[in-house]
Structures are given as C-alpha cells and as structure tokens.
Amino acid sequence: MTFLTLDDVETASKRVLLRIDVNSPVSESGKIMDTSRFEQHLETIRELQNSKLVIMSHQGRPGDDDFTTLEQHAEILSEMLGKEVEYIDDIFGPAARERIKKLEDGEILMLENVRFYSEEILNRPPERQALTPMVQKLSPLFDLFVNDAFSTAHRSQPSMVGFSVTLPSVAGRLMEREVKALSRVVKNPERPVTFVLGGRKYEDSIEVIESALSNRIADRILTCGMVGNVFLAVKHGIDEKQLGFEIKRAVKDKVRQILRVFEDRIEIPVDVAYPLNGSRHEMPVETLPIGLPIWDIGSKTIEKYRKVIRESGTVVANGPAGRFEDPDFGKGTLEILEAIAESRCFSVLGGGHLIAAASKLGLLDKFSYVSTSGGALLTFVSGKPLPAVIALEKAAERFGRR
Structure with a gap:
C-alpha cells in the first residue's frame, strides 16, 4: 500500500472530514x-473522536425507495458510540x-445524504x-480528509476522489x-485461484470475468445465479425469455x-x-428451455463445483447461487458456502x-476474510484500479505525512 493511513497523521483538535459508507437496506416503513456497515466503521470513528469530526455518507440512489435522509443513520451511530452524532x-x-x-x-456532525447533491452520482x-461546488465550499473548512468507504471505492465521485485533490x-x-x-488475492495468491460468481448483477460480473482471466488473476470461474443463467443461455443458444429474463445484445456479444x-x-x-x-x-x-424460471443450480453442478473448490488455493465468492431465501432453492448457495468453509x-x-x-448458516467465521463490499471487491480482485485508492495514493505524493 502506498497511501497514508491514520498512523501517519495527527488528528487531535483538527477538523476532519470522514467519508464512510453506511448505505443499508431499508424496510417499507423506512427503518434501517x-x-x-455501521459496525465496520466504528474503529475509525473512535480513533477520530479527539478531533472536530464531520461524517459524510450516502443512502440509496435517486428514484429508489431507499433514497432517504441520514437522520436515522446519525441516531444509530450515536447509540453505537455512546455519544451524540449530530445530524444536519x-x-x-x-x-x-x-x-x-x-x-x-x-x-x-453527520451531513445530509451526499447523493442529494446532483453531481455526486x-x-x-x-x-x-x-472543482465541484461541494468540494470547493467544504475543503477550506478542513485540515484532513479520511476515506473509509471501501465499498464505494470503485466510484470516481466527488465525495470519493475530489477531496483527495484539495486536502491531505x-x-x-x-x-x-x-x-x-484483498491484495493477497491479486499479488502472489495461492493457486489455483477460483472465482465463484452469482447473484443478479450479471453485467458487472461479466466485466470481472473478462478482466480477471485476461490479467491472469483467476484460473477458474464458477458461474451460478443469474451470471450462470446468462452464460448458459448464450452458450447453448437458448432464448432467455423462456428462462424468465432478457439479455441485452451487447451483453450477449461480450459473453460470446x-x-x-x-x-x-x-x-x-x-x-x-x-x-x-x-x-x-x-x-x-x-433439456432446456422449459418455459419455467431457473431458481438454483442442480445437484450435479453442485458436486462439480465442490470438487473445484476443494482443489483451489484461493477462492473469491460473490453473490448467491440461486433464490437462497427460499428453502427449496437455497441448496446451491448452502453447499457452495459449506465447500469453501471446509476447504x-x-x-x-x-x-x-x-x-x-x-x-x-453460522459460517462467517470459517472464511479467511469477509469484505464489506461487492462491486469494489470484484473490481479490485479482477485487477482493475479503484479510483478512490488511486486518489489516496496520489494524495500521499502530493501532501506527504502531516
């Protein structure tokens, strides 16, 4: 790592702007x-409690049901820290x-949802x-910018990269x-390296597959979930509408x-x-298609994937194998998780x-590392640079230790 950390700076009595990511699932009633994600940031916040601390984060995206204020987030942090986190x-x-x-x-002090500012997206x-108004107006008020929002590090947005230009x-x-x-996956990993990619965000995973294989980071890719369904449809020439979804032409061409x-x-x-x-x-x-949706991988696929996982030196897993919340269709997700945990x-x-x-399933402590991120995790381990990390590295060159 060539960026600076909290070990390299004095924070007592300084005005510090802290970017975190407490974007969380919200119920229909609006409750977090x-x-x-709050718990993951407590260590950093506690280290900065001797400063004049201002916290910045986001919640949801414009137009989504979970696009809300951060008032509730401030209340949760107050309870966890045992001291007031003022919301404005x-x-x-x-x-x-x-x-x-x-x-x-x-x-x-916790500022309002940063994505209420239009340029943040x-x-x-x-x-x-x-040069955005937010960065220009806030920067003169602070001595230091601390970025702790790894799960948003793949976004080159004002709150993630702009302050690293204007502030130490x-x-x-x-x-x-x-x-x-995660650097352990990219630099001298134990081989073979296997990526298990599932979930619904298949377009992101397709980009990751191409990059990880091209950069010789991954040796084997196991597809499941919607990612597997897309590869299945393209490879076997199946009309995906018969499987209950639709694939863009550009995505099909990329998979081919x-x-x-x-x-x-x-x-x-x-x-x-x-x-x-x-x-x-x-x-x-x-025997596909059958005019019915695919909700999980089958038993033969599970056994095949378990064997690959047993023979792997490093495994990166992101996204479920199917509709794991349904007991009848959680088998693939369960057995893949168990296989990794047992390896x-x-x-x-x-x-x-x-x-x-x-x-x-009570398996979290069986994994070597559990990341707070999905998109940033996959971007990083596929060999692509993360804009926020690059910005921190350049800031270290620009400002040095303080």
Missing part, C-alpha cells in the same frame, strides 16, 4: 434493517458550513471532481484493512467473446433447479446477500 439536513450550504466552523473538539476524474488525505482503518486483505477465448476456464451449470407445483425439480441443461484455501466472501446467507 441491518447495521453491519444540509451538505455544503450555509447551515452546514456555519455548524462545521463552530465544532468543538470531540463533537461529531457522476463519475469523473478527481481533478474535475475537485489518508485511508481509514476499514479501507486500510480491505486493501491489505469471453467464451471464445476462455471457455476452458469457465464452468457453466450442467443441471438446474426450477419450481413446479410448489416444489423443487431438477433437469440437465440439454483449506484462502477464502474471500463478498456481496450483501451471500454474506447474509453465510451469517444465517
């Missing part, structure tokens, strides 16, 4: 349902700036983000820990290209499970749904 419904307007100026040592180079910047403890642990180059290193389900008359049924892929490999688990499944 899971506080695990402003980001960089006059009210926020005046309150920041008046902060005393030991006080903590734009991905642009750090130097351009440093260091990584928080969570950012430091994630980069250190990946299969032409790397087919021998990508495992695709050989059988699948589907719902019929309220119960689980399985069939080999040769002697260095194992990394990521993605909220897969972590939730492992937690429910």
